[in-house]
Amino acid sequence: MISVFGHLNPDTDAVTAALVYAHLLSRTGTPATAYRLGDLNLETAYVLREVGLDAPELLSSLAAGSPVALVDHNESAQSLPNLIDLDVRYVVDHHKLGDLTTSQPALLRFEPLGCTATLLLKLHREAGLSIEPVDARLMLSAVLSDTLHFRSPTTTDADRDAAAFLAPIAGIDDVAGYAMQMFAAKSNLGDIAADKLLKMDYKVFPFGTQTWGLGVVETTNPAYVFGRQSELLSAMQAEKAAAGLGGILLSVVDILNETNRTLIVSEHEAEVVRAAFGAGTQDNVADLGHLISRKKQIVPALEAHFAD
Amino acid sequence: MISVFGHLNPDTDAVTAALVYAHLLSRTGTPATAYRLGDLNLETAYVLREVGLDAPELLSSLAAGSPVALVDHNESAQSLPNLIDLDVRYVVDHHKLGDLTTSQPALLRFEPLGCTATLLLKLHREAGLSIEPVDARLMLSAVLSDTLHFRSPTTTDADRDAAAFLAPIAGIDDVAGYAMQMFAAKSNLGDIAADKLLKMDYKVFPFGTQTWGLGVVETTNPAYVFGRQSELLSAMQAEKAAAGLGGILLSVVDILNETNRTLIVSEHEAEVVRAAFGAGTQDNVADLGHLISRKKQIVPALEAHFAD
Numbered sequence: 001m002i003s004v005f006g007h008l009n010p011d012t013d014a015v016t017a018a019l020v021y022a023h024l025l026s027r028t029g030t031p032a033t034a035y036r037l038g039d040l041n042l043e044t045a046y047v048l049r050e051v052g053l054d055a056p057e058l059l060s061s062l063a064a065g066s067p068v069a070l071v072d073h074n075e076s077a078q079s080l081p082n083l084i085d086l087d088v089r090y091v092v093d094h095h096k097l098g099d100l101t102t103s104q105p106a107l108l109r110f111e112p113l114g115c116t117a118t119l120l121l122k123l124h125r126e127a128g129l130s131i132e133p134v135d136a137r138l139m140l141s142a143v144l145s146d147t148l149h150f151r152s153p154t155t156t157d158a159d160r161d162a163a164a165f166l167a168p169i170a171g172i173d174d175v176a177g178y179a180m181q182m183f184a185a186k187s188n189l190g191d192i193a194a195d196k197l198l199k200m201d202y203k204v205f206p207f208g209t210q211t212w213g214l215g216v217v218e219t220t221n222p223a224y225v226f227g228r229q230s231e232l233l234s235a236m237q238a239e240k241a242a243a244g245l246g247g248i249l250l251s252v253v254d255i256l257n258e259t260n261r262t263l264i265v266s267e268h269e270a271e272v273v274r275a276a277f278g279a280g281t282q283d284n285v286a287d288l289g290h291l292i293s294r295k296k297q298i299v300p301a302l303e304a305h306f307a308d
Numbered sequence: 309m310i311s312v313f314g315h316l317n318p319d320t321d322a323v324t325a326a327l328v329y330a331h332l333l334s335r336t337g338t339p340a341t342a343y344r345l346g347d348l349n350l351e352t353a354y355v356l357r358e359v360g361l362d363a364p365e366l367l368s369s370l371a372a373g374s375p376v377a378l379v380d381h382n383e384s385a386q387s388l389p390n391l392i393d394l395d396v397r398y399v400v401d402h403h404k405l406g407d408l409t410t411s412q413p414a415l416l417r418f419e420p421l422g423c424t425a426t427l428l429l430k431l432h433r434e435a436g437l438s439i440e441p442v443d444a445r446l447m448l449s450a451v452l453s454d455t456l457h458f459r460s461p462t463t464t465d466a467d468r469d470a471a472a473f474l475a476p477i478a479g480i481d482d483v484a485g486y487a488m489q490m491f492a493a494k495s496n497l498g499d500i501a502a503d504k505l506l507k508m509d510y511k512v513f514p515f516g517t518q519t520w521g522l523g524v525v526e527t528t529n530p531a532y533v534f535g536r537q538s539e540l541l542s543a544m545q546a547e548k549a550a551a552g553l554g555g556i557l558l559s560v561v562d563i564l565n566e567t568n569r570t571l572i573v574s575e576h577e578a579e580v581v582r583a584a585f586g587a588g589t590q591d592n593v594a595d596l597g598h599l600i601s602r603k604k605q606i607v608p609a610l611e612a613h614f615a616d
Contacts, residue, residue: 094413095413096409096410096411096412096413096414097408097409097410097414097416098409099409100405101404101405101406101407102404102405103404103608103611104404104420104608105402105403105404105418105419105420105421105603105604106404106405106418106420107418107419107420108405108416108417108418108419109416109417110413110414110415110416111413111415111416112412112413112414112415113413126434295413300411300412303411
């Protein structure tokens with residue numbers, strides 16, 4: 001049995017890709033089970049509730065040598081802690097290739113697309129498989145989530161085509177309305193603890209000799225997040241110290257206006273974002289303008305900065 | 309313009325894959341040029357002569373940031389020396405994933421098949437492209453070469469199917485006869501210098517803290533190679549010293565009888581092959597029985613040995 005899972009602090013693409021790919025593998029003769037590596041975010045919980053699916057089981061460890069399929073990630077810092085000891089048989093991803101290695105030839109599918117789901121749709125077509133309505137709903141939700149309903153600069157024509165193909169199978173007539181409901185669910189943060197809010201969409205990256213933590217809150221209601229600014233800065237300081245990070249950022253992305261105002265905890269982060277992005281900083285907030293994609297805009301600029 | 313190339317000390321799969329993939333990329337709107345990273349071996353020279361193609365140009369360096377497509381390899385030790393500084397946009401390979409990283413999301417296709425050409429045929433089908441006769445001949449030759457006409461344990465059903473599909477397009481009725489001509493050409497080593505013979509199909513691998521050089525001579529005439537045993541052992545000693553290797557092996561694979569007798573230069577290599585393969589050793593020769601695949605049998609056993 002192959003265990004299929006997306007990255008830590010899973011988002012809608014990570015969770016749905018695990019479900020859809022496990023189903024695809026099983027349908028093509030390779031029994032597979034989907035897992036998640038963390039709590040569902042509010043958007044993903046909404047999507048699964050609408051589809052009528054339970055969340056996949058939480059996974060925190062696997063025995064060395066277990067066969068696995070990675071979706072929506074490949075770097076060890078974003079995976080199970082003992083990834084290096086697992087038998088990686090399959091990877092379906094749309095991120096840059098990090099420190100992954102395999103002990104045997106494996107099946108790897110990476111494409112520079114907005115979303116893992118777009119690649120999963122392609123795999124169904126290549127295998128000559130019909131798309132079942134539940135899978136269509138999961139993949140459509142992931143496309144809308146990862147591309148912020150086509151607002152993100154990571155969006156490709158293939159993502160738009162995938163959504164147009166999937167919507168009628170998913171039985172969703174008003175795609176824009178459905179996307180808004182997803183984003184509203186994601187933004188309905190209530191009294192979530194500040195440390196949970198920080199970690200909701202959070203990834204760790206090595207830059208030169210430093211390790212940085214990069215959180216993102218994509219929301220239709222940025223005022224709510226900035227209303228909790230001092231709590232969040234404390235949570236960021238605590239995480240930075242506990243994890244021995246070189247820096248930590250929390251980008252608050254206004255989905256509807258496509259802007260990014262990023263929380264920074266010290267002058268060190270402020271200097272780096274000024275140098276890497278030419279961003280203005282004031283108090284504990286950096287204005288990153290329309291740089292709303294961590295993958296395509298934030299991480300490459302920081303990598304280039306630390307490579308100099 | 310994307311530069312497309314296979315591994316150092318190129319074999320038939322590496323050279324033909326560069327030609328076929330450069331053509332495929334160009335036909336699908338991405339201008340690309342094929343290169344080779346070393347001299348043609350005698351089999352590949354025979355294949356290109358039969359097809360009526362010139363060898364792709366020799367490439368020894370590229371400027372940092374140049375966009376490249378890797379075929380039939382992914383590890384830095386088997387590629388251009390400054391691979392880390394190149395912009396890897398595409399990889400088509402059937403080996404395990406080594407130390408490759410990409411700076412941006414890229415298109416990666418890895419499948420556990422006997423041959424890169426089998427995957428290239430799949431890419432043509434996915435793109436809805438007809439197979440041109442020259443490409444069919446190149447891909448068929450690569451399948452026969454890498455699988456030793458389906459004798460290698462790396463052979464998959466997909467490789468057999470690919471060859472059956474390609475043969476009529478390539479205009480080759482007698483596939484077995486054509487394979488024998490390829491292998492005879494490869495075995496017709498004449499007065500090739502011993503150091504060239506060692507390096508004809510030679511790859512370097514990190515095992516634990518050591519680096520080993522693993523050469524293979526696939527031949528229908530092993531007696532010829534063993535007739536030059538003392539010269540070859542001297543060339544191996546010299547290479548081991550010059551490259552600071554922890555060990556060096558030269559496997560003489562009898563294609564027709566599917567056996568492997570491997571030259572070893574010191575008691576260190578003898579101990580390792582006895583422990584890793586349970587092989588008998590006598591003087592400077594280890595009997596590796598029917599272990600004829602470096603990729604699937606030799607390298608994994610050495611990795612497991614040095615991991616302990």
